[in-house]
Amino acid sequence: MTSTTATPGEAERGSRLGAHLVVALVFLSWTAHASSIIGLLAGNATAQIAIHFRTTQIAWFTLAPSLLGLFLSPAIYWAATRYGKRRVMLSAAVLALFGDVIAALATSFPLLLLGRAISGIYAGTAVLAYAIVRDIVPKKSVGSASGAVAGGIAVVGVAGPFLSAGVLDSFGYRGALWTMVCLTAVTVVALLFFIPESPVRDQSKRFDWIGSLLLGTGVTAVVYGIGQGSDWGWTSGRVIGLLGGGLAVILVFVIVESRIEHPLFPMAMLKRRPFWGMIAATSVVYCVTSVGTVGYLLALYPKIPHLSAGLGWSATHYALVGLPGAPILLGTALFAGRLAKRFDPRLLLATGSALFAVSMVLSVYFHYNATQMIATSPVGSIGMGLVITTLPILVISAVEPREQALGNGAQSIASGIFIAVATQVAYVVMAQKGLSSHGAQFYSDASFKNAYWLFAGIGALGSLSCFLMPRMKRMDEVESGQAPAPSAEEEGAPLPR
Structure with missing residues (x-):
């Protein structure tokens, strides 16, 4: 049974955005990308944490939150469909805040991993922000609104590195952990006071x-x-x-x-080529976002002859090097939202993934100084801008309104699996040519080259996989808002009792 509750967005469906919806979109963009800012802090802190705790298992600093978020995401998406997307996001944010506090207070690496794992609960809910956009925004504005929310990652790309760099250079990894606490607290406030609940419910699903x-x-x-x-x-x-x-x-x-x-996973929906093609392509392409780990390790690990080929930069210097690429990424993300109204979004994703692959090949040969990195960054920034904007648009294109939460959930589960595996493989590839000293893992130049080749291959494979999908709906063709409950034939299962 599907039920609804009134929201501010219902009164304006089919009309221009009101001020309250604009405010909601701003905060939805924050909730969608808060985990990315926290990820920047974590990434910048990785080198210091690995050396401080003298561990060769630093990969789990990234993987622990990812895996717990993946493990719990099915329950999260089921609850979002049944009880409301905003309510579930808020509950997850409160739990994540508790985990961030544990991590900030941790005096041992296992306790630090426990806190980071708990904080990963929220990351699995971030995609629900896009589902809320579809539920509360007028149809004609869904594409632009989704692109604007997705484009917020570029703002993260500008401000996030300097925020994390300033914190890390001034207060060390412990300051970074406490900043994560503050950022999650802001997310709680945003969800509590500024974002309306989605009107779409489905009470028929069991977990x-x-x-x-x-x-x-x-x-x-x-x-x-x-x-x-x-x-x-x-x-x-x-x-x-x-x-x-x-x-x-x-x-x-x-x-x-x-x-x-x-x-848990909508197998009946997998019979439809647009859906399974979208799942396969976006899952592979989404792995390219894991490359940030390689950049952090390359820039922030110390430069020690015959032991570590890190560049030995401060976090602030690394942020400055990445600054020129941020406005390119932002412009691409905003423009891609408009392009999705005119062109098949799978072509945008294929182009973005191919450009990313080219940028990784360039990085194999040009990663030794700031000039080289700045010169090669535009290609990667354009590619990443197309990728991050088109991914949520493709989910919207592949499913009906009533399936939005299921579609986001299925895509998040699949991409989470691929990202976890790709991240672990990247660490293994780097460790093959690395050395350990005093209990800490260090990486050679060959380590970083091999990692970039790995991600070049992922980008190329992702681009090709986009053509597993048929022609996908442009954003001006998709249906927005609530739709009638599906029939038994559509679901491929008996009607619920």
Whole structure:
């Protein structure tokens, strides 16, 4: 059964945006990208944390929040469909605030990982901001509004690096952790006071606990197995057991999901080429966002002959080097929202991913000083601007309004799996040519080159995968707002009792 509650946006559907909707979009952009600012802080702090805690397992500083967010995201999207997107985002933000406090107070690496893991709960809800946009904004403005919300990442790209750099250079990694607490608190306030609730509800769905457990267990086993391959040996029984066992559990998950009435992952929707093509393409392309980790390690690790090929920059210097690319990314993101009204969005995504691949090839050969990085950044900035703007637009193009939360959830789950694996593989690739000293991991020039080649390959594969999709709807062709509940034939399952 589908029910609604009134929101400010209902009165203006089909008309121009009111002031309250403009304010809501500003704060929706914040909620969509707050995790990115926190990610910048975490990325900048990675080198200091690895050396301070003397760990070779620093990859888990990034992976812990990603994996817990992935593990819980199915429950998050189910709850969003049933109880309201804003309400679920707010609950997740409060829990994330608790995790950020634990991380800021941590005196050991395991406790730090616990706090970071809990904070990852919110990251899984960020895509719900785009679903709220579709639910409350007039149809003719959905494309521009989604592009504007997505384009907020460029503002993050300008202000975020300097915020994180200033904090890190002045107060160290501990200051960065406490700044994460403050940023999450702002998110709580934004959701509590400035963002309306979506009117779209679906009370018919039950939560698939078995599927959630199977998926989380399988993915975690695979990612952990990849991470331990270098230390344990790729042919060791433990690594083979983790990889084989994890893949077997994921296979069981697929079988279970295809047979139950209310699956965690919408298998019935996968029968439609626009949907499965969108899932496959966006999941591969989204992996390119993981490359930021390589940049942080290259710029901020110390330069030590025969041990570390880091550039030894301060966080502020790295932010200055990245500054010229930020306005290019912002302009591209804003322009891409308009292009999506005129062109098939899959072509925009394919172009963005291809440009990113070119930028990675350039980075293989030109990453030794600030001049080289600045000169090669425009190609990558244009590519990334197209990618980050087109991804949410493609989800909107591939699903009906009633399926928006399910579509966002499925895309987030799939891309989360791919990102977790790609991030772990990147660390493994870098470690192959790296050295450890006093318990900390360091990386050679070959480490960084191999990582850039890895992401060049991902970008090229992502570009090609876009053509798994048929022609997708332009933003001026999609239906916005609430739609009638689907029939049993549309869902591929019996009507709920």
